[in-house]
Amino acid sequence: QSAISIRGLEKTYAGGKQALRGIDLEIPRGSMFGLLGPNGAGKSTMINILAGLVNKTAGRADIWGFDITDHPRNAKASIGIVPQELVFDAFFTPFETLELQAGLFGVPKAKRRSMELLRAVHLEDKAHVYSRTLSGGMKRRLLVAKALVHNPPVLVLDEPTAGVDIELRQQLWDYVRTLHAQGTTVVLTTHYLEEAEALCDRIAIINNGQVVANDLTSVLLSTA
Numbered sequence: 074q075s076a077i078s079i080r081g082l083e084k085t086y087a088g089g090k091q092a093l094r095g096i097d098l099e100i101p102r103g104s105m106f107g108l109l110g111p112n113g114a115g116k117s118t119m120i121n122i123l124a125g126l127v128n129k130t131a132g133r134a135d136i137w138g139f140d141i142t143d144h145p146r147n148a149k150a151s152i153g154i155v156p157q158e159l160v161f162d163a164f165f166t167p168f169e170t171l172e173l174q175a176g177l178f179g180v181p182k183a184k185r186r187s188m189e190l191l192r193a194v195h196l197e198d199k200a201h202v203y204s205r206t207l208s209g210g211m212k213r214r215l216l217v218a219k220a221l222v223h224n225p226p227v228l229v230l231d232e233p234t235a236g237v238d239i240e241l242r243q244q245l246w247d248y249v250r251t252l253h254a255q256g257t258t259v260v261l262t263t264h265y266l267e268e269a270e271a272l273c274d275r276i277a278i279i280n281n282g283q284v285v286a287n288d289l290t291s292v293l294l295s296t297a
């Protein structure tokens with residue numbers, strides 16, 4: 074059974090840019106799946122459609138069995154998205170950010186859940202400072218925690234280590250591996266081959282709005 078099943082997905086932006094030209098993709102439950110491709114390939118467009126932020130032009134995308142392109146709210150419980158941009162609540166503390174998110178999702182014991190997540194991403198020392206004072210890597214980890222508040226079965230990270238320095242990148246990778254080991258299906262986009270190679274059991278290569286390869290990492294890289 075697929076965690077995410079994408080069929081004939083197309084996106085043409087207002088202005089005529091055809092960002093997705095018929096994507097077909099099955100992302101198996103329990104996988105750690107990489108969407109690899111150069112800038113402008115269409116990766117963020119795909120993620121933003123899954124997140125309900127961008128409307129499709131045609132096709133469908135099922136998450137955990139429901140097409141979310143017609144009813145984006147169906148995705149709410151099943152998916153957590155870590156956006157590429159470090160957009161967050163600058164004048165809220167990390168603790169408040171998570172508590173608010175927990176409230177939005179009706180997560181019980183919001184305060185306890187928020188502290189648990191801050192510990193998981195090693196931000197407990199920063200729980201009560203303004204989020205705008207955090208480093209780039211800390212902001213990224215806060216966004217990971219925020220995406221996980223409602224314990225979604227699928228976690229999608231858009232360029233998770235963009236702007237994150239080397240040591241923090243390693244920490245972030247370790248944490249994503251832990252989540253995967255605990256049963257979360259993980260999908261990440263990257264334009265770094267090394268990142269996909271280090272983390273992912275399967276890789277789809279996206280170019281010019283199309284899937285041009287899709288295989289086990291070991292198979293894909295042995296023929297590359």
Ligand code: ADP
Pocket residue numbers: 085086087088126127128
């Ligand atoms: P949708 O059809 O999903 O509503 P739009 O085509 O309306 O999306 O685009 C959303 C906004 O992003 C528009 O205001 C557009 O001007 C802006 N935009 C245009 N080109 C780009 C680009 N290359 N990257 C990011 N945003 C862009």
Ligand code: ADP
Pocket residue numbers: 086087088090091092110111112113114115116117118119
């Ligand atoms: P990637 O994430 O792989 O870098 P994107 O999905 O961001 O690729 O972009 C795919 C193509 O669509 C690019 O040519 C980009 O400029 C264009 N694009 C992205 N967002 C918008 C938008 N909102 N409006 C118009 N064009 C866009």
